[in-house]
Amino acid sequence: MSALSDQLLVYAILGYTLAMLAYAVEYAFGTRGVVNRVATRELVGAGAPVDAPVAVEEVRPAPLDNARIGELAGRAALACTAVGWALHAGCVVTRGVAAGRVPWGNMYELILSACLVGSTAWLVAVVRRPSLRPLGLLVTLVLVLLLGVDGMLLYTKIGPLMPALHSYWLVIHVTAAVTASGIFLLGFAAAAATLVRTGYDEGKVRFPYPLGARLPEADALERVTFRVHALGFPIWTFAVICGAIWAEAAWGRYWGWDPKETWSFIAWVIYAGYLHARATPSVRRTVATWLAVLGWCAMMVNLFGVNLFLTGLHSYAGIK
Amino acid sequence: MTVERRLAGPAPAPAHDDEPAPPEAPPPGIGPGKALVAVGRRSWRWLTSMRTALILLFLLAIAAVPGSLLPQRNVSAERVTAWYGTHPKLAPLVDRLGGFDVFASPWFSAIYLLLFTSLVGCLVPRLREHIRALVRVPPEAPSRLDRLPAHAGGLDLPGDPADVATRLRAALRSRRFRAVARPQPDGGFTVSAEKGYLKETGNLLFHFALLTLLVGVAFGSWYGYKADRVVVQGTDQGFCNTLQQYDEYGLGARVRPQDLEPFCLTVTDFQARFLDSGQPADYRATVSYTIGDGAARNAVIKVNDPLRLSRARVYLVGHGYAPVLRYTDRYGHAQTIVAPFLYLDDNKTSSGVVTFPDANVDPARGRDPADPQQVAFAGVYVPTSDGHSDVSVFPAERNPVLVVTPYRGDLGVDSGVPGSVYTLNQHQIATGKLRALSAPLRLRPGQSATLDDGTTVQFVGTRPWTALTVRYDPGETVVLVGAVSLLVGLLASLTGRRRRVFFRVPPTGPVAAGALARSRYPGFHAEFDTLVKEILS
Numbered sequence: 001m002s003a004l005s006d007q008l009l010v011y012a013i014l015g016y017t018l019a020m021l022a023y024a025v026e027y028a029f030g031t032r033g034v035v036n037r038v039a040t041r042e043l044v045g046a047g048a049p050v051d052a053p054v055a056v057e058e059v060r061p062a063p064l065d066n067a068r069i070g071e072l073a074g075r076a077a078l079a080c081t082a083v084g085w086a087l088h089a090g091c092v093v094t095r096g097v098a099a100g101r102v103p104w105g106n107m108y109e110l111i112l113s114a115c116l117v118g119s120t121a122w123l124v125a126v127v128r129r130p131s132l133r134p135l136g137l138l139v140t141l142v143l144v145l146l147l148g149v150d151g152m153l154l155y156t157k158i159g160p161l162m163p164a165l166h167s168y169w170l171v172i173h174v175t176a177a178v179t180a181s182g183i184f185l186l187g188f189a190a191a192a193a194t195l196v197r198t199g200y201d202e203g204k205v206r207f208p209y210p211l212g213a214r215l216p217e218a219d220a221l222e223r224v225t226f227r228v229h230a231l232g233f234p235i236w237t238f239a240v241i242c243g244a245i246w247a248e249a250a251w252g253r254y255w256g257w258d259p260k261e262t263w264s265f266i267a268w269v270i271y272a273g274y275l276h277a278r279a280t281p282s283v284r285r286t287v288a289t290w291l292a293v294l295g296w297c298a299m300m301v302n303l304f305g306v307n308l309f310l311t312g313l314h315s316y317a318g319i320k
Numbered sequence: 321m322t323v324e325r326r327l328a329g330p331a332p333a334p335a336h337d338d339e340p341a342p343p344e345a346p347p348p349g350i351g352p353g354k355a356l357v358a359v360g361r362r363s364w365r366w367l368t369s370m371r372t373a374l375i376l377l378f379l380l381a382i383a384a385v386p387g388s389l390l391p392q393r394n395v396s397a398e399r400v401t402a403w404y405g406t407h408p409k410l411a412p413l414v415d416r417l418g419g420f421d422v423f424a425s426p427w428f429s430a431i432y433l434l435l436f437t438s439l440v441g442c443l444v445p446r447l448r449e450h451i452r453a454l455v456r457v458p459p460e461a462p463s464r465l466d467r468l469p470a471h472a473g474g475l476d477l478p479g480d481p482a483d484v485a486t487r488l489r490a491a492l493r494s495r496r497f498r499a500v501a502r503p504q505p506d507g508g509f510t511v512s513a514e515k516g517y518l519k520e521t522g523n524l525l526f527h528f529a530l531l532t533l534l535v536g537v538a539f540g541s542w543y544g545y546k547a548d549r550v551v552v553q554g555t556d557q558g559f560c561n562t563l564q565q566y567d568e569y570g571l572g573a574r575v576r577p578q579d580l581e582p583f584c585l586t587v588t589d590f591q592a593r594f595l596d597s598g599q600p601a602d603y604r605a606t607v608s609y610t611i612g613d614g615a616a617r618n619a620v621i622k623v624n625d626p627l628r629l630s631r632a633r634v635y636l637v638g639h640g641y642a643p644v645l646r647y648t649d650r651y652g653h654a655q656t657i658v659a660p661f662l663y664l665d666d667n668k669t670s671s672g673v674v675t676f677p678d679a680n681v682d683p684a685r686g687r688d689p690a691d692p693q694q695v696a697f698a699g700v701y702v703p704t705s706d707g708h709s710d711v712s713v714f715p716a717e718r719n720p721v722l723v724v725t726p727y728r729g730d731l732g733v734d735s736g737v738p739g740s741v742y743t744l745n746q747h748q749i750a751t752g753k754l755r756a757l758s759a760p761l762r763l764r765p766g767q768s769a770t771l772d773d774g775t776t777v778q779f780v781g782t783r784p785w786t787a788l789t790v791r792y793d794p795g796e797t798v799v800l801v802g803a804v805s806l807l808v809g810l811l812a813s814l815t816g817r818r819r820r821v822f823f824r825v826p827p828t829g830p831v832a833a834g835a836l837a838r839s840r841y842p843g844f845h846a847e848f849d850t851l852v853k854e855i856l857s
Contacts, residue, residue, distance in 0.1 A: 166602070233814070241804075244803070246624075255537075256394065259388040265384060273381070310389070
């Protein structure tokens with residue numbers, strides 16, 4: 001079963017890579033008229049701007065020209081993502097069955113599960129809002145990179161948990177952390193897309209900005225970014241609080257500025273800053289979105305940096 | 321903001337064009353007192369603005385970064401010392417700047433204290449405002465409902481305007497809006513409704529919860545304490561919760577030694593289970609404790625399961641082996657000493673010292689101060705030896721060997737200078753006052769060895785020791801309540817939607833409706849459409 005899990009991981013990465021290529025094909029060949037949701041905004045009078053109804057225009061493409069190739073590629077990309085997701089889910093489930101516990105007991109499994117949550121969140125988002133499909137390129141890119149690094153560099157054989165992890169808190173705290181990380185993964189993709197599209201709208205020509213030509217409207221992307229982060233932030237708060245409660249039972253104190261705790265706090269503060277900035281009228285939305293990107297960087301440092309480079313600083317008591 | 325009134329004189333008007341205008345007298349200022357108040361008010365307004373809060377939040381995040389990159393004293397004091405070794409010139413400077421104790425340093429405290437001041441300064445007026453809003457009725461409907469983001473006109477609701485208004489109000493109230501109908505001078509009615517106060521309530525709850533967290537943390541650090549101790553298994557090796565019996569302790573600022581909960585504890589049994597790979601699987605310590613003069617009670621302490629007393633908690637944080645040596649001196653007096661050895665690696669290769677400071681005392685003449693014949697054994701205990709090296713290959717005792725060098729001379733324990741109980745006094749060895757007697761002895765449990773003067777030492781066996789931490793934090797409950805309120809407030813503020821709905825019922829003719837949301841959220845238009853449909857049916 002463990003070998004099956006490892007094989008499924010390879011196939012899942014393959015599935016996501018194919019999906020990524022298909023998204024790239026859709027990107028290259030598609031025109032703006034293929035799946036075109038134009039968000040029209042009503043003129044706002046005395047009231048605050050509100051979420052306006054969205055008009056759908058679907059342009060019928062001519063057979064087998066660029067637009068048609070793009071459309072087919074887009075559909076194929078979604079199918080590949082779904083297949084990759086199924087393989088990924090199978091990988092996680094078989095790993096859990098083989099280990100006899102929830103499949104997030106070490107760093108390898110943690111990243112595996114967080115990426116599964118991210119992939120699930122992406123599929124849910126794209127089913128609810130098909131216009132977000134162009135974002136799939138960035139989402140699958142991040143997934144492939146993370147899973148690749150995970151599988152190649154961080155792989156560990158299945159082993160039982162350390163005594164400190166023998167607790168029901170493993171299910172509560174780590175599940176919440178993994179879920180929040182996955183949701184923030186999607187949020188990061190949306191925030192990056194928002195920045196690219198906004199930059200493109202402003203006329204910037206340096207590398208990533210021309211990619212914004214095929215992305216959905218900046219406003220819609222920005223709203224998606226906010227809503228995804230508004231979903232992930234309470235879950236992350238819950239994860240940090242549960243971590244503190246567990247730390248009290250395991251280590252004697254609910255907060256000790258351990259590197260992992262410190263970076264979780266830093267990521268929390270940055271995301272809180274993002275939500276705060278978005279609620280402050282004098283702060284531009286672009287600045288707020290950069291904060292969301294910075295928050296993801298903090299999450300990456302929390303995940304990789306602390307586990308790989310700063311473990312030496314962690315100790316339980318004075319005696320070692 | 322203080323209105324700065326400038327008392328300007330009348331503008332001088334020249335009587336004739338070719339006459340120069342008289343110089344204008346400088347206008348009188350507002351005076352130094354009022355200027356100071358104005359500056360104070362401006363600074364306060366700047367501090368409590370959301371933009372400043374954002375900057376301070378960002379600074380807080382950045383300030384926490386060195387706390388994770390540099391070794392911190394409260395997490396690992398040995399790494400700080402090691403850092404001093406590798407960066408001898410830089411370390412004192414870093415220490416001065418508070419780099420090894422970032423989260424208690426003045427500049428970090430300044431950032432979060434400023435942040436909390438900003439928070440309080442913003443919260444109090446907002447709370448006042450919100451209470452006022454909760455008490456107030458929704459305001460009068462705007463005159464042009466068709467300018468609102470959501471509007472519907474031409475609603476056909478027949479009947480007397482008063483009845484229609486009452487029905488509308490009832491319909492809105494059934495949807496949990498706060499609604500009020502106002503008669504208009506032209507005979508018509510307006511109905512104003514508002515909903516979603518929970519959003520601001522949640523917002524305020526979240527921010528007040530942050531304050532509660534701060535109070536709880538401060539209270540805990542003042543009135544809490546922690547203490548560490550190595551406790552060897554055995555009823556003769558227990559300890560009581562007093563400062564002198566701890567290896568290390570830290571008391572909160574307001575804790576007096578007599579405030580410690582009066583309990584005594586002995587470790588009666590310790591079990592450790594390991595997997596074949598050497599990874600630990602389970603630790604548990606069975607303890608017997610008494611509180612004050614009460615009866616003895618038993619409990620099991622495991623890694624995630626501390627002993628919870630009413631004003632203290634005892635945690636199991638580590639374990640090791642304590643060799644037991646029995647030394648028979650040249651006068652035939654035998655003494656058994658249990659000495660914990662500290663482990664050096666994951667397989668519990670442990671090093672330490674077993675000292676016999678009362679050995680070789682002549683019963684007739686007492687100890688000769690010029691030539692005290694104190695004895696000690698210093699070396700390594702290997703729980704599972706592979707036969708040739710002195711490094712353990714497995715943490716459990718599968719093939720135990722004690723490798724110790726005997727020493728005789730003056731241990732230096734009477735000098736009054738404190739030293740480690742896990743190493744010999746190097747000064748005594750360097751000056752020759754304490755001499756090694758032979759090559760290291762390799763003893764298996766039960767084995768004896770004879771020293772050069774005919775005295776014998778027997779390696780009786782080992783006892784496990786546990787590292788216990790005693791902690792007390794009275795602020796914990798406050799922090800927990802604060803954390804839960806924080807989460808509840810956060811959820812309410814992120815999911816709450818504040819909106820107002822207005823209806824204008826003219827004396828004759830169709831009814832107009834409009835709605836306004838405080839901030840954009842999905843489902844606003846859908847809700848308005850559903851409401852209008854429901855009212856029409």
